[in-house]
Amino acid sequence: MRSQTSLGFEVCVGVCVRWGRPGLTVCCGSGFQALVLTALLVTLGVLAGLPLEELAEMLLPLAFVATLTAFIFSLLLYLKALLAPTSALAPGGNSGNPIYDFILGRELNPRIGSFDFKYFCELRPGLIGWVLINLALLMKEAELRGSPSLAMWLVNGFQLLYVGDALWQEEAILTTMDITHDGFGFMLAFGDLAWVPFTYSLQAQFLLYHPQPLGWPMASVICLINAVGFYIFRGANTQKNTFRKNPSDPRVADLETIPTATGRQLLVSGWWGMVRHPNYLGDLIMALAWSLPCGTSHLLPYFYLLYFTALLVHREDRDERQCLQKYGLAWRDYCRRVPYRIVPYIY
Secondary structure, eight states, X not given: OOOOOGGGGGOOOOSEEEOSSTTOEEETTHHHHHHHHHHHHHHHHHHTTOOGGGGGGSHHHHXXXXXXXXXXXXXXXXXXXXXXXXXXXXXXXXXXXXXXXXXXXXXXXXXXXXXXXXXXHHHHHHHHHHHHHHHHHHHHHHHHHSSOOHHHHHHHHHHHHHHHHHHHTGGGGGGSHHHHTOOXXXXXXXXXXXXXXXXXXXXXXXXXXXXXXXXXXXXXXXXXXXXXXXXXXXXXXXXHHHHHHOTTSTTTTTSOEEEOTTSOEEEOSGGGGTOSOHHHHHHHHHHHHHHGGGOSSOSGGGHHHHHHHHHHHHHHXXXXXXXXXXXXXHHHXXXXXXXXXXXXXXX
């Protein structure tokens, strides 16, 4: 993923952003353009006879190759970091323990020329690969059963919406903890290249081998749940990003804020006055909607929901500690006024 951190309240990001050392310019929509180009090439390939559905039978060996690639890639990045200047190193990946530093990543933004490996890998290979695997599973189900099931259509549609939105809003990743703080080592490389495409597609994999009956009334309820989750997720992130770019924008100018010792402001109303991480709440609601088409007979389709809950709770805890260190009394005031972290009245 792909969820924004509370550290991003005060960071201004323009439509086109120059990030880090000179040479990298990121324009909104570039990730989405990569998705569209991939879709066009795959469509042409399928029309020319490319058996994309056969990908469904090759997931295990492909996952092994992706893991091996991530390991070799991370080793090369580790060796490259030995020659990097101190200013290019990540805060947390230089403990002196080579195994720990290999996993966390020594260099913050490893590059060759203007090409930033971490920025490129964070969204594109994993998310686009996830969509391709889902599509291959849908086509395989059509081959086996004559047509894809309603449940398979829902899972593909929901997750395509999520991926398309993430790539369209690609510039927002520049303020996430992965980019601003974490080095690019095996942890992120494995997550980007192997973990995301092969585990986030578990719902579609489950449906291929365990078809689930799903009527339109229940499908409508699931669609509503996904729409609510997406509305919260996109609304919260849009409000935050608008505030970053221009606090005087009419859409956010009336929102209440708390001044900090850094001279910046913390939002304390709107979505960010409901809970401290409303985007995480939207993420979790969508994760539930992706699992529900698979029924309740097996825990496997709910792995993503359980894993992502643990991930976001851990990330939220890291956010809290860093924000407290950065904003001090202002952050304590924010927490007093917005006591719930992710789920209103629960957590």
